Amino acid sequence: MSEMKDMIVDVVERMLKEKVDKELVDTVEQGHWAPELWELLKENGMTDVAITEKNGGAGGDIEDLLNIVRLTGKYAAPIPFTETTFANYLLEFTNLQVIEDLATYMLCPNQAFSLENGKLTGEAIQIPWARHTKHLVTLANSTEGTHLVEIDLSQAEIKLGSNLAGEPRDTVIFQHAKVSQVSPVLSSDDVHAITTLHSAFQLALMTGAIDKINDLTVQYTKEREQFGRPIHRFQLVQQHIVQLAGETAIALAAFNNVTEALQMNNQNSEVAYARIRFEEVIQAVTTISHQVHAAIGTTHEHSLHQFTRRLWSWRDEGTSTSYWTNLVATQLLENSGDSLWEYLTSFSSNSPLLKVEG
Amino acid sequence: MFQLPTVQFTQEQEQFRLDVRTFLQDELAKGTFTPKCDSWLSGDDPEFSKLIGQKGWIGLTWPKQYGGQERSTIDRYILTEEFLAVGAPVAAHWFADRQTGPLLLRYGTEEQREYFLPKIVKGECYFGIGLSEPNSGSDLASVSTRAEKVEGGWIVNGQKIWTSNAHLCHYMVTLVRTSPFDGKSKHAGLSQLIVDLHAEGITIVPIKFLTGEHHYNEVFFDNVFVPDSMVVGEIGNGWAQGLAELAFERSGPERILSTFPLIDELIQELKRQNNLEGLQQASKIVARLWGLRNLSIGVAQLLESGNGDDVSIPAALVKALGTKFEQSIPEITRLIIQTYPTLDAHRKIDRFMAESILHAPGFTIRGGTSEVLYGVVAKGVVAQ
Missing domain, CATH: 1.10.540.10 (Acyl-CoA dehydrogenase/oxidase, N-terminal domain)
Known part of the structure; x- marks a missing residue:
């Protein structure tokens, strides 16, 4: 862990701890968000991490950024942080200009807009935070192939929607709207690289929420007394505590290994493994935490649902796990000569995520 | 966390x-x-x-x-x-x-x-590890094999059980009671002695494993003399010394990979069958293995950097999770492809299946039952 990363993590965690409480997170469900929190992070340079300095960024790297994203997940911060920072990361990744204002993205290849003569047409659903943001970074198909484009959202018709956690997930409709920037045609490797990065950002958010759920649950077992003692003293509750700790430890270690692999541009299948394993983690963590919290955890008044509902939403957003199981299966099949052990431990088949050629 | x-x-x-x-x-x-x-x-x-x-x-x-x-x-x-x-x-x-x-x-x-x-x-x-006794399994501190001080050494009487490969070993590090239970701390008064398994008074009796194979043994001590030079560490400090070994024992790759040859053969078989759907299911096994390996290597790195005190809880967690994983492999495998497990099978996967099924019950018992480990982890997590 770099000293820089430790410092960033420390600063951001203190800010979020101080500024984000249950009530603030609740306001998302009424259609609001937390612009003051955004401004605070922006003033401290946290919204420009991992953008190179020549493009006006604050330095730092992908590992730093993913760790901030993890913290926004841990506190359910009601700001389009992932959306804006990842949109900018992708713009730089494809050699386009980064942007100042709030932004979001649409990276699902099968709902790509159509692009003709610099104009965008089509409809995409479940766009995070579209109503609150000014720019959309999206996949678009032209006659030549798939591009990444950036477009001003003021030209869009936006229909409001929300996910299971009440976070904004809007429908965006364009009719011959003028795009601001277009990337060259992306290869299928480029699109896969974008998908991989997107999943890494989602893993970061999910890791934060999983960590928080574990904290909330352990704390609850110490505070809640029944039969004259705290419930962590009961062996059947201890079994829940251990299973939860195990899944949380797996998630944290998986996340750390993913970020390190991305940081060293040495990513083979770590994102795939992590994404596949997180399905089981999320199922276990949400079930166990609610069981331990019992009735109070099922109320809106308690904060547990702010994290469990997010996990139930996030796991179905973006690329589905079947993409990753299919990828691993195909790799195994194509690695015909190698044993599984050679495949798992090989570093010769590195597939670094190369920046898109300019 | x-x-x-x-x-x-x-x-x-x-x-x-x-x-x-x-x-x-x-x-x-x-x-x-x-x-x-x-x-x-x-x-x-x-x-x-x-x-x-x-x-x-x-x-x-x-x-x-x-x-x-x-x-x-x-x-x-x-x-x-x-x-x-x-x-x-x-x-x-x-x-x-x-x-x-x-x-x-x-x-x-x-x-x-x-x-x-x-x-x-x-x-x-080769060394055996003499811990369990017929009446001391998970409650290890209740061991009653005793050593009495004599001129130049100790006289050991009692019995150990489940000693892996004692019949092949030359010595056994044996946990014995060197002073009687003081009514307060069961962990006091325990010591570790190196016992020569060919010494007079030692009897080794095989316990057939459920496969019929001979891995485990009972070891009986009848007035076995152990010289002072074979005391490990300090007399009375055996419990603390034994605990220090556990981090090494509990978190290694052997808590994840005991059934790996079966996983590997499953993948090979699916590849031969060009079975993409089966490989998709098997990818979940690979992802689980990767997730556990991250934890296990992380503990090894902690041991390397010498933070031994922080290691015992994650090490216990790795063993609890890892052994459950290796135990699950034959059950998952047989639902992905057709196998017919026998120990003398011609097809490798059938033999690995047989070995895995029959050895699996032991994984979550040997070296500390999962229940004991759960207790250690839960207390550690709550104390954090």
């Missing part, structure tokens, strides 16, 4: 992995050994242990003055992974390499180190 370090292998480490792998593949091609599941318990082959010893691969991390190589814990981790992944017969020297060596390096006398360690690294001297 505790954070475990990540490990990126160096080029030298990657090369070491390939060297070990090449050696094992060559030996396999020569027919030196037959791969099997759970080979660190059931694959006892003194000739193979001596071969490994000649390579310098026993006591890899130990000081050179005792015949070791002074390599890192991570190097040893890599070596162990390669042995287990291919199912090599490493059982004979296993406990001496994993536990006795580190124990003697930490608590042993100079004389003990100079006498035992060079023999262990040659693959010629």
Whole structure:
């Protein structure tokens, strides 16, 4: 862990701890968000991490950024942080200009807009935070192939929607709207690289929420007394505590290994493994935490649902796990000569995520 | 939640992995050994242990003055992974390499180190671990095998049970009560003695495993004399010394990879069948394995950096999770492809299935039952 990363993590965690409480997170469900929190992070340079300095960024790297994203997940911060920072990361990744204002993205290849003569047409659903943001970074198909484009959202018709956690997930409709920037045609490797990065950002958010759920649950077992003692003293509750700790430890270690692999541009299948394993983690963590919290955890008044509902939403957003199981299966099949052990431990088949050629 | 370090292998480490792998593949091609599941318990082959010893691969991390190589814990981790992944017969020297060596390096006398360690690294001297007794399983501190002080040493009476490969071992590090239970602390008054298993008064009786194989034993002590020079560490400090061994014992690759040869063969079989759907299901096994390996290597790295005190809870967690995983492999495999498990099967996957099914119940029991581990982890997590 770099000293820089430790410092960033420390600063951001203190800010979020101080500024984000249950009530603030609740306001998302009424259609609001937390612009003051955004401004605070922006003033401290946290919204420009991992953008190179020549493009006006604050330095730092992908590992730093993913760790901030993890913290926004841990506190359910009601700001389009992932959306804006990842949109900018992708713009730089494809050699386009980064942007100042709030932004979001649409990276699902099968709902790509159509692009003709610099104009965008089509409809995409479940766009995070579209109503609150000014720019959309999206996949678009032209006659030549798939591009990444950036477009001003003021030209869009936006229909409001929300996910299971009440976070904004809007429908965006364009009719011959003028795009601001277009990337060259992306290869299928480029699109896969974008998908991989997107999943890494989602893993970061999910890791934060999983960590928080574990904290909330352990704390609850110490505070809640029944039969004259705290419930962590009961062996059947201890079994829940251990299973939860195990899944949380797996998630944290998986996340750390993913970020390190991305940081060293040495990513083979770590994102795939992590994404596949997180399905089981999320199922276990949400079930166990609610069981331990019992009735109070099922109320809106308690904060547990702010994290469990997010996990139930996030796991179905973006690329589905079947993409990753299919990828691993195909790799195994194509690695015909190698044993599984050679495949798992090989570093010769590195597939670094190369920046898109300019 | 505790954070475990990540490990990126160096080029030298990657090369070491390939060297070990090449050696094992060559030996396999020569027919030196037959791969099997759970080979660190059931694959006892003194000739193979001596071969490994000649390579310098026993006591890899130990000081050179005792015949070791002074390599890192991570190097040893890599070596162990390669042995287990291919199912090599490493059982004979296993406990001496994993536990006795580190124990003697930490608590042993100079004389003990100079006498035992060079023999262990040659693959010629094997140790058993004498902990459990008929009435002391999970409640280990209730052991009643006792040692009474006599001129020049101790007289041991009592019985140990479930001692892996005692019939092949030369010595056993034995946990005994050297002073009676004081009514307060069950952990006080326990000591570790090195018992010569060929000494007068020792009787070793096989306990047939459910396969009919002989791995476990009962060891009886009838007035066995143990000289003072064979006391490990301090008299009365046996419990604390034993706990220090546990982090090494609990979190290694052998808590994840006991059924790896079966996973590997499952993948090979699916590839031969061009079965993409089966491989998609199997990818979940691979993802679970990767997730556990991250944790297990993280603990190894903590041990390497010497933060032993922080290690016991994650180490217990790795064992609880890892053994459940290795236990699940035959059950998952048989739902992905058709197998017919028999121990003498012609098809490799059927034999690995048989070995895995029959050995699986032991995984979550040996070296601390999952229930005991859960207790350790839960208390540790709540205390954080």
